[in-house]
Amino acid sequence: KAGVTQTPRYLIKTRGQQVTLSCSPISGHRSVSWYQQTPGQGLQFLFEYFSETQRNKGNFPGRFSGRQFSNSRSEMNVSTLELGDSALYLCASSLLGQETQYFGPGTRLLVL
Amino acid sequence: GEDVEQSLFLSVREGDSSVINCTYTDSSSTYLYWYKQEPGAGLQLLTYIFSNMDMKQDQRLTVLLNKKDKHLSLRIADTQTGDSAIYFCAEAPPGGGNKLTFGTGTQLKVEL
Numbered sequence: 001k002a003g004v005t006q007t008p009r010y011l012i013k014t015r016g017q018q019v020t021l022s023c024s025p026i027s028g029h030r031s032v033s034w035y036q037q038t039p040g041q042g043l044q045f046l047f048e049y050f051s052e053t054q055r056n057k058g059n060f061p062g063r064f065s066g067r068q069f070s071n072s073r074s075e076m077n078v079s080t081l082e083l084g085d086s087a088l089y090l091c092a093s094s095l096l097g098q099e100t101q102y103f104g105p106g107t108r109l110l111v112l
Numbered sequence: 113g114e115d116v117e118q119s120l121f122l123s124v125r126e127g128d129s130s131v132i133n134c135t136y137t138d139s140s141s142t143y144l145y146w147y148k149q150e151p152g153a154g155l156q157l158l159t160y161i162f163s164n165m166d167m168k169q170d171q172r173l174t175v176l177l178n179k180k181d182k183h184l185s186l187r188i189a190d191t192q193t194g195d196s197a198i199y200f201c202a203e204a205p206p207g208g209g210n211k212l213t214f215g216t217g218t219q220l221k222v223e224l
Contacts (some may be wrong), residue, residue, distance in 0.1 A: 004154075033210045043200065043214035084138045090154055094210060099144070101210055103155040 002027065003062060004093050004104035012110045018079040021107045025072050026091030031055075032074040034066060037088040046089075049074050050096075078109075086111045116203060120160035122152070123221045130191045134184040134201035141203040144177065145212070146186045149198045152178045158199075188220075196222045 001046040005024045013019050024034050033056075034046040049068035066076040072093075078085055088108050092101035118136045124130045136144065142163055147155040161168045161175045161184075168175045174187040184201055198219050202212040 031210055033212075035212075042216055043202075043212075045211045045213070048210045057136075058211070090157075092210070100143070100157060100159060100160055101212065103147070105154040 004091055004102055005103040006089075006091050006107050008091070009105065010108050010110075012112065013081050014112050015083060016083055017081050018077060019081060020075050020077045020111060021050055021075075021089055021091075021109075022093030023074045023093075023104060025074070029093035029102075030072050031094045031096060031101075032068055032072065032077050033092045034074070034093075035090045035092065036060075037090060037106070038084075043090070057091050071074075074102060081111045085109065089095050095111065114215050116201060116213050118199075118201060118215040118218045120216065120220050123219070124191050125134075125221055126191060126193060126222055130188040130195070130220055130222075132186045132188075132199050132201075132220065134186075134215050136201065136203045136215075137213070138203060138206060138208035139179060142206060143204040144175075144184050145202040145204070146173075147200045147202060147214075149200065149217070149218065151197075155200065157194055166212060184220055191220075191222050193222045193224065196220055200212060 027101045031050045033048040037043045048056040052068045063079045068074045088106045090106045092103045094101045130203040172189045176185045198217045200214045200217045206209040
């Protein structure tokens with residue numbers, strides 16, 4: 001089986017712009033979670049989607065949003081980018097949301 | 113609080129055993145995980161342990177869980193240079209779900 005894939009792998013944006021990141025889970029997995037990794041804050045949970053519904057949410061401002069499609073693929077969007085949004089954004093999938101999560105390679109976002 | 117703690121650095125010689133420690137926060141956590149992250153990469157699942165177990169062995173990896181002290185450790189036998197990476201422990205919330213809380217990560221350096 002193919003693993004979790006994320007696109008794009010690298011992205012450079014400027015302050016005030018918005019960005020959309022994409023995640024394709026392992027085939028058959030219905031739960032997708034997103035995490036932000038920064039040197040200062042470490043790995044932090046953003047949100048989880050299951051069957052096209054947001055099931056869990058972390059402590060991030062409303063500028064961070066996501067969605068999941070019927071084929072379980074997920075996107076996350078960050079609007080009005082700030083310098084502090086520069087990070088590695090990781091997506092993880094699991095079968096039903098109760099089991100082990102498998103992570104993708106991440107999208108590295110740089111905000112200038 | 114929700115801090116999962118790990119020591120920042122560990123240096124070992126090739127062929128020795130490495131022990132990476134983690135103190136987690138929630139005694140009712142269901143699953144506890146160890147992930148490995150190599151430079152520029154996502155998270156690779158190494159192993160996990162269910163909260164009703166004390167020990168789990170998987171080839172060179174041994175996980176020990178002390179629920180009373182909320183202490184988790186990962187022992188890597190016969191450590192190799194390819195084991196150099198950052199190791200994260202993570203706890204899953206009680207009742208399941210994918211909102212993992214990660215530790216700060218331990219950078220393992222394997223010297224010849």
